[in-house]
Amino acid sequence: MPLETLRTVAGLAPPLRTLFLTTLFFRTGTMAYPFLTPHLLGGGGLDPAGAGLVVTGFGIGALAADLAAGRLLGRLHPYALMRAGLLLGAAAVAVVPLLHGLPALAAGVLLWGFAYEIVTPAAYAATIAGSRPEQRKVAFSCYRLAINLGLSAGPLLGALLYALDPHSVFWANALCVLAAAALLHLRRERRPAGVGPYADTGSGGGTGNDAAPHGTLRPTAAERTRFWTAFGLSLPIQLAYALPSVFVAAHVIVGLGLPGYWAGVVFTVNAVGIVLFEVPVNIRTAGVGHLATLLIGYALAGAGFLLMALADTGPELVLATLLWTAGEVVVFPALLDYVSRLPGPAPDRTMGLFSSGVNLAFIAAPQLALHLSAPGHPGAPWAAAGAAVCAACLLLLAARTHPYTWHKEEPCTSAT
Structure with missing residues (x-):
């Protein structure tokens, strides 16, 4: 089974391999969120009610990203939206340990939640554009594999870092997200001019640039x-x-x-x-x-x-x-x-x-x-x-x- 999985991932079309590696880096970087509540109760100076409100703000920001994703993908290529979300998320998570007080922390965590979640629908769109219909279920399972591998490793690494220095887990998270953004950017830029990011899959989803790949019919x-x-x-x-x-x-x-x-x-x-x-x-x-x-x-x-x-x-x-x-x-x-x-x-x-x-x-x-x-x-x-x-x-x-x-x-x- 593991060998079959490795062969399947290695056999993905180049855009989907890039998406797999980007997702693996990004989700491995999801190491600060499990330690957000203890940070808020400690270094953030909040009481339990305030900490609960701030953590809920992460979910609200994520929900807002899902609702906004359709319009954003109507204007931006999935790779462009993913890069923007990764960069914004890295900035937000790096700033959170420097914030104090309920208003500042609530705003920072809400922005973090939005940036974190906006990557997901963009990755879904990239998977759709980068795979033929008969390949799509396997493509989605490979994408989920990257998520689960990253989410398995990230919190473990985060626990070790948090024990050494509570702030370091946020900055390590930000570095992993920046690495994911850099990988996505470099793999995108290496393509020859005029060749869309999904052109080699035969899916017909590529546009050759960062324009929206579909029309806007109701x-x-x-x-x-x-x-x-x-x-x-x-x-x-x-x-x-x-x-x-x-x-x-x-x-x-x-x-x-x-x-x-x-x-x-x-x-x-x-x-x-x-x-x-x-x-x-x-x-x-x-x-x-x-x-x-x-x-x-x-x-x-x-x-x-x-x-x-x-x-x-x-x-x-x-x-x-x-x-x-x-x-x-x-x-x-x-x-x-x-x-x-x-x-x-x-x-x-x-x-x-x-x-x-x-x-x-x-x-x-x-x-x-x-x-x-x-x-x-x-x-x-x-x-x-x-x-x-x-x-x-x-x-x-x-x-x-x-x-x-x-x-x-x-x-x-x-x-x-």
Whole structure:
């Protein structure tokens, strides 16, 4: 499996290899955010309420970026928008440790959140433009691989730096983001004059410059309905997969009274499963229709989170984690692939709006966990998430019966 993944990444078209490496540097640099709250409570001089408000501002800035991405991608090439976001993000994260007081910190972190998130829809657009439709599910899985590798290494490095000097983790973060921007710039500039960044993929998405790659025709009512159907049906999935990062530790240690290392085991099983299996699984399922793939992914996710609600021992938690990790491996590349193929004048620009669901979920997940978890019912948040995903799976079956709510894709037979 690892060798197959390495061969797949090495075999990506040059623009997608550049995107993979840029994303790896960028996400490895995501080492300061996990330590933002202790910084705010310490060096930032805020009380818990103020720190919570500032951290929420990061999510609000990220959500604003998703909502603005469509218009920005209508005017800028994805590479140009990524470079701007990386440079702005590096500046913001470098300044945050120098700020004091609620207004300054709130403004700096909100700007940081905006710059951090604007890179994602631009990367989605670059993936769409840099891959043929039959390659896109694998391309998205490779992009997600870069994210997961970076997010696995970054916080570990950040923890070491934070122990040495709390400010250094912010500056190391900024340097990694600058390195990502430099790599993207250098790979872009090496191309011969007049050759678009996606010209060698045969996708027809390149423009030869940093102009917008698509027109500005308004979508039809059917196209809008299909998009919002996909968006709505994805929200339970986004919410369910936002829950582990905010609730696993509390559930394992406080809710179940298990040793804390079981929380680490859950995170490790999830991370290793994604890194080892996501790309190979999506290579093998590239020719499977979106409906079948999504139904399998939703079913695995729903079963996994319902089992999390019932699990009360470490091995049971691992079994549940294997199930919802299998769902994650299948469902997220399939969702991105399906939305990217929805008919419309500029489908890549809808990806920013679609990715706003991730930020809505991360804002809502802590509230869900807080309000549903209670003594005697530690698994209630998992049960709610699993039930919501199962309900969305049934709604997906219903949506596929009408052309206004489901786009029937053309057969796809090859990923190469």
